[in-house]
Amino acid sequence: MPRTNAARTLLLALPAALLLACSSEPPDTHPDKPVTQRREAFKAMLRSTEPMGTMLKDRRFDADRFASLADQLAAARETPWKHFGADTNYPPTKARPAVWEKPDEFERRRSEFISATDRLLAAAAARSEDQARSALAAVQDSCKACHKDFRR
Secondary structure (H helix, E strand, O other): OOOOHHHHHHHHHHHHHHHHHHHOOOOOOOOOOHHHHHHHHHHHHHHHHHHHHHHHHOOOOOHHHHHHHHHHHHHHOOOHHHHOOOOOOOOOOOEOOHHHHOHHHHHHHHHHHHHHHHHHHHHHHHOOHHHHHHHHHHHHHHHHHHHHHHEO
């Protein structure tokens, strides 16, 4: 019995729909949506650091553009932390319980990140590709260290 186009489409679409249904994460149900807000804040910081990394990787350092991106990162760097309140450890968070169990350590990592971004701003102001490379690596290392301890 020949299959109709509609039946074929359904057979092809069904596995994709099932995968999406199984892999979707729960919505952020908190009235203030702190998990969503901190994710967006981290994404905003990535929109600054990723182009800086690409610029340095491709050896196309543009001091003006780098400084502008460093300023954007500095403007966004404080935003996510305020969304880690005591009542924000719920799905869909990717934060580990250690964020709330070890607040002093979490604060230390945040402070290290802020210091690293200060060094990045200084490197950008110096307009030195070598300094920029080193300073961006320190920012990235700060992010990785925090993720290692505090992110799933």
